[in-house]
């Protein structure tokens with residue numbers, strides 16, 4: 001049995017401890033908001049927070065989550081509703097497939113950086129690929145959120 | 151209040167070709183079926199296939215094309231909503247299943263809006279007329295005394311009004327009007343405005359459903375090991391170790407199905423999770439037969455193609471006498487351009503869920519071609535098409551890859567075998583290794599310049615494997631439409647033009663990739679034209695306008711639309727003006743331009759780059775687009791912004807190389823894409839007019855790479871005629 005918290009709710013599952021968090025979320029728990037993009041830590045589509053830190057869930061075994069908090073895109077609303085609002089206001093997504101990873105990465109970054117410069121935003125987000133090319137809008141939504149948080 | 155155009159339906163259909171000089175395709179909607187009443191009850195007003203209006207005012211609008219980020223669910227539904235005078239906040243979009251009753255559903259060629267704009271307006275307007283008539287009868291006044299606005303019918307000149315929801319029952323008794331009055335563009339409420347995507351909320355809170363997100367009770371997951379060489383096959387395989395993996399339920403060989411969209415075949419592993427299947431497949435020991443494509447080597451093939459374009463080839467277009475022009479020239483300029491295969495790599499890899507029972511099949515697929523899925527599934531299973539249901543999910547990107555249905559059929563094949571619901575998942579490695587690749591191309595251009603700097607002759611010779619090769623194996627020459635991506639529809643005012651096509655065999659599957667052959671033709675033409683301006687000692691902008699020449703509408707034979715050179719020059723001038731072309735720039739900075747006509751739209755880009763030793767930074771891109779009547783201006787902007795990034799990716803990094811028939815790239819570590827730190831400021835200006843609406847999903851792509859190359863030349867004097875730029879020891 002592996003126990004952890006998923007978006008604040010406790011979960012206990014029996015699974016291969018080597019199975020990456022991504023597939024536990026998607027295929028065992030049917031939490032499909034977190035996406036598969038590469039399975040190799042290269043694209044950021046699978047980003048979730050583990051005790052508040054952004055990780056690549058496609059290469060992080062579920063055993064690492066024992067006793068910890070996993071936050072996925074489905075759990076962002078509570079503390080990041082302003083970020084989600086700005087994302088919608090800027091109409092950021094195109095196909096949308098990369099967006100949950102982008103949002104989770106941005107949420108984690110904004111937790112620790114209250115007044116980042118453009119360069120810092122770009123570096124923080126550089127692990128997340130968007131094939132549709134929504135980068136400039138992502139940046140704008142992040143900056144609006146920073147402004148709003150003052 | 152509002153003036154309304156009066157067009158009878160019959161006349162409308164008849165004059166459709168004339169209605170706009172650009173609209174090339176007739177109505178795709180089988181009108182009789184569309185307007186046959188569906189199920190009108192007191193609870194729903196459903197006057198046609200596309201509109202469902204409920205007593206609470208909620209209005210469901212059916213969208214028949216696939217959403218892959220191009221905003222089609224929003225744009226198409228807003229067209230109906232506008233003409234029916236619906237209040238947008240009541241609108242919910244329903245995704246149509248794949249079914250011929252909806253007319254053509256293939257989402258490709260940047261033509262959803264172009265072909266559906268008028269039919270959907272007609273549909274929306276007819277609903278509005280029926281609601282007005284119902285209200286008029288209720289009030290006992292003539293229809294002409296009523297007017298519709300934002301979900302209400304009003305008595306003209308009074309504040310008397312009836313809510314659309316309250317008209318559901320009476321409207322159900324009205325027959326669809328024979329005469330349909332379409333709005334004047336100035337009365338549009340949504341068309342031409344910026345609407346947010348109807349899916350933005352679900353996407354940002356993680357509840358949007360892509361193909362990969364379909365979950366069904368008892369569903370299994372399958373991953374397939376496909377022959378590493380295109381059209382190779384399995385000699386033998388050993389599944390012992392794979393079977394030992396806990397959670398694996400089936401391992402079996404699946405056949406290749408011949409035909410343009412047939413699965414490649416291979417070994418399928420079915421398991422309780424995607425990861426289990428992925429792990430088990432690594433333990434499979436398979437001997438593969440390479441087959442005839444096992445010698446394919448893209449480096450060598452590029453040499454072959456290059457040789458072919460340096461010699462004369464099949465003449466596909468001839469205007470004037472190029473040979474003569476070259477003989478009398480002051481200067482002859484010659485350049486050869488080489489562009490590699492590309493992969494689509496949409497963020498969501500190909501996947502499909504299928505449930506096959508004895509005589510039915512239900513499919514959920516992120517497909518650009520749901521009717522093709524339905525047809526091919528029915529054919530494979532030997533059941534009537536009516537027994538196959540195809541649900542179209544959101545597509546996590548498509549870019550042309552998801553027009554092919556090989557991945558959907560794989561799910562059908564596997565579910566038929568296991569008797570259970572199954573989701574076939576392509577790994578990223580599968581996706582990059584077994585794509586329908588953008589073609590590989592060599593092009594040779596020559597031009598003559600006279601003493602006054604005029605270009606007098608133009609020769610364009612192209613060699614590239616054709617997409618026709620997937621339909622007709624052995625095809626060696628390009629299809630006319632492929633050559634009309636810049637080469638045979640060159641909009642330059644040059645008296646002598648010759649286009650030649652050299653042969654090129656296909657050794658991998660060739661497919662449509664966002665803007666297709668415009669990528670390499672737009673590249674060569676735009677870079678070469680830039681070279682000509684320097685040779686003629688002109689400013690590149692000035693020379694390009696001169697090359698395009700006087701205002702005129704050009705018809706390139708057998709086409710029912712014209713290329714308007716004034717619209718082409720206009721976008722170029724706007725893009726240049728917005729970035730202040732010609733201003734003095736600090737050392738290391740330079741600008742380059744490109745303009746291209748594709749999918750009936752006119753797009754220009756001017757790029758500002760900074761060059762520091764080998765490092766290229768794209769600082770800013772100024773784009774201008776003329777796509778006729780705009781539907782959703784925010785979507786148009788987004789598509790241009792996205793095209794800029796897509797174009798940068800292919801300019802910087804895009805390359806699929808093949809050795810011994812095997813694709814050498816397999817993930818984002820060796821097939822690189824533009825990331826946020828490289829993402830420039832992109833400024834987009836949309837030309838507003840009421841010409842017929844044309845494409846926006848693709849036409850932004852072809853101008854980016856040549857504009858970058860031209861900008862680098864402006865700084866360094868170095869001309870890069872092959873892509874990607876990373877092959878030239880440049881970094882970004």
Ligand code: FES
Pocket residue numbers: 035036037038039040041042043044045046047056057058059
């Ligand atoms: S799926 Fe995890 S980084 Fe790409």
Ligand code: FES
Pocket residue numbers: 093094095096097098099129130131132133134219497546547
């Ligand atoms: S929105 Fe499509 S990949 Fe980012």
